[in-house]
Amino acid sequence: MILTVTLNTALDLTYRVPALTPHTSHRVTEVTERPGGKGVNVARVLAALGHAVTVTGFAGGDTGRALRERLATEPRLTDALVPVAGATRRTLAVVDAATGDTTQLNEPGPTVTPAEWAAFLDSYEQLARHEGTTAIALCGSLPPGVPVGAYALLIRAARAARVPVLLDTSGEPLRRGVAARPDIVKPNADELAELTGSHEPERATRDARRRGAHAVVASLGADGLLALTPDGGWRARPPKRVRGNPTGAGDSAVAGLLSGLAEGLPWPERLARAVALSAATVAAPVAGEFDPTTYEDLLARVAVTDAVPAST
Numbered sequence: 001m002i003l004t005v006t007l008n009t010a011l012d013l014t015y016r017v018p019a020l021t022p023h024t025s026h027r028v029t030e031v032t033e034r035p036g037g038k039g040v041n042v043a044r045v046l047a048a049l050g051h052a053v054t055v056t057g058f059a060g061g062d063t064g065r066a067l068r069e070r071l072a073t074e075p076r077l078t079d080a081l082v083p084v085a086g087a088t089r090r091t092l093a094v095v096d097a098a099t100g101d102t103t104q105l106n107e108p109g110p111t112v113t114p115a116e117w118a119a120f121l122d123s124y125e126q127l128a129r130h131e132g133t134t135a136i137a138l139c140g141s142l143p144p145g146v147p148v149g150a151y152a153l154l155i156r157a158a159r160a161a162r163v164p165v166l167l168d169t170s171g172e173p174l175r176r177g178v179a180a181r182p183d184i185v186k187p188n189a190d191e192l193a194e195l196t197g198s199h200e201p202e203r204a205t206r207d208a209r210r211r212g213a214h215a216v217v218a219s220l221g222a223d224g225l226l227a228l229t230p231d232g233g234w235r236a237r238p239p240k241r242v243r244g245n246p247t248g249a250g251d252s253a254v255a256g257l258l259s260g261l262a263e264g265l266p267w268p269e270r271l272a273r274a275v276a277l278s279a280a281t282v283a284a285p286v287a288g289e290f291d292p293t294t295y296e297d298l299l300a301r302v303a304v305t306d307a308v309p310a311s312t
C-alpha cells in the first residue's frame with residue numbers, strides 16, 4: 001500500500017472559457033469538479049496504474065464531505081482523511097480555450113487547530129508503521145495552523161519506520177523538508193530556484209542534494225525531468241511538446257516515480273514512466289486525468305539519457 005498525504009486537500013473546479021480577457025465578463029462553456037490537492041491527484045493516478053493507495057490529510061465542511069463521497073467511488077483508494085472543523089478549500093483553474101493557457105486560483109484552506117494536528121500525527125504514525133506501507137508521498141501546500149516544519153517531522157517519522165518518502169512542496173516547508181533527508185524530492189524549476197538561488201537546473205539540482213535529499217528529480221515542464229540520485233544522473237524528455245492543460249501534470253510525475261519505486265524498477269524506467277504520465281495528463285481534456293493509450297504511446301518514446309554524475 002502506498003500512502004499519500006495531502007494536508008491541504010481541495011475540491012478542484014475547472015472553468016473553460018472561449019478566451020480569457022481582463023476586465024470583461026465571461027461565459028463559462030464547461031465546468032468540471034473533482035477531488036484534488038496534490039496528494040489526492042497522485043493517489044488517483046497510482047490507483048489507475050493498479051496500486052492500492054491510502055489517502056490521508058485533512059477534510060472538513062461541505063466541501064470535505066463532497067470530496068470524501070467522490071473518493072469513496074474510486075477503486076483501490078482507502079480514505080484515511082482526518083476530520084477538521086473548518087471547510088476544505090476549493091481551487092479554480094480557468095482554461096482559455098483559444099490559447100490553452102490556464103490560470104489557477106487556490107484558496108488558503110481551513111485553519112487546523114493544535115488538537116486536529118495532533119490527531120493527524122497519531123494517525124500518520126500508525127499508517128507509516130503499518131507493515132503493508134511500501135512508500136509515502138507528502139504533497140502540496142500547508143493549510144493555516146499546520147507548523148511550517150510539518151513535512152520535516154513527517155519525513156523523520158517515515159525514516160524511523162524505514163519507509164521511503166517523497167516530498168513535493170514549495171517554499172519554507174520544502175527547505176525544512178529537504179534538510180530532514182527525504183529519499184526523493186520533486187521540485188519544479190521555480191521551486192528549485194527559490195530553494196537554491198540558482199536558475200541553472202543542473203547546479204540547482206546538485207545543490208538540493210547537498211542540502212539533504214537523497215535523490216532530486218526536477219520537473220522542467222516541456223523539457224521533462226532531470227534526476228540526480230545515489231545511482232546516477234539522468235535526463236528524461238517527452239518525444240514531442242504536448243499542448244494542453246498542465247494542471248496535475250507534476251502530480252502524475254510523482255505517481256510515476258512512486259509506482260516505479262514500489263515496483264522496484266530501475267531509475268531510468270521510473271523516469272520514463274513519470275514523463276509519459278505527466279505528458280499524457282497535459283494532453284487529457286479533463287485536468288488531472290490521463291488517457292491510458294496516450295500514456296502507453298508516449299512511454300515507448302520517452303528519451304532517457306545520462307546526465308551529470310551524481311558525485312559532481
Ligand code: TA6
Pocket residue numbers: 008009010012036037038039041091106139140141142247248249250251288
Ligand atoms: O497540481 C494541481 C493541484 O494539485 C490542484 O489539484 C490543486 O488542488 C492544487 O494543485 C493544490 O496545490 P497547492 O500547492 O495549493 O497545495
